[in-house]
Amino acid sequence: MRMMGSGEPRLASHPLAVGFERIFSDIESLAKAATTGFPPYDVEMLGEDRVVVSVAVAGFSREQLSVLVEGRFLTVSGRGTETGAEDEGRQMLHRGIARRAFERRFVLAEHLVPGGVTLENGILQVEINREVPESAKPRSIAIGVPASTEAAQA
Numbered sequence: 001m002r003m004m005g006s007g008e009p010r011l012a013s014h015p016l017a018v019g020f021e022r023i024f025s026d027i028e029s030l031a032k033a034a035t036t037g038f039p040p041y042d043v044e045m046l047g048e049d050r051v052v053v054s055v056a057v058a059g060f061s062r063e064q065l066s067v068l069v070e071g072r073f074l075t076v077s078g079r080g081t082e083t084g085a086e087d088e089g090r091q092m093l094h095r096g097i098a099r100r101a102f103e104r105r106f107v108l109a110e111h112l113v114p115g116g117v118t119l120e121n122g123i124l125q126v127e128i129n130r131e132v133p134e135s136a137k138p139r140s141i142a143i144g145v146p147a148s149t150e151a152a153q154a
Helices: 021-033 147-153
Strands: 041-045 050-056 065-070 073-078 102-107 112-120 123-130
Touching (some): 065 112, 065 123
Antiparallel strands (some): 041 050, 050 123, 073 102
């Protein structure tokens, strides 16, 4: 069994975890990315098939923000501003609003599709809907009679 940096065994190499390598790789990359708390965010369930991710982006304009969906990853990022670039002629006594660049990544579960994105009062909201295709929904299969049994009864 391979070992992770912390000395713990890696689950992806467990003999019973066949085909889960990508999932474990995604979890490991998220764990590494989760070391920063900036920017803060909420994930809210608004029903069985609807989720909203809200990211606090005070001080960022629409032009500085981007939302990207790539495979199963939803990435929200912001381009920070240079300190002083917007402060021409201003004397700042305290700067507490962070305007540094950031990237926040979320892994989307199967059949989750991001929809609309809004920015209001410093909160960026991404609506995510569950869209299960008909082929993936449970369906009942009728139990038939074997052809040899039908011929014998006739």
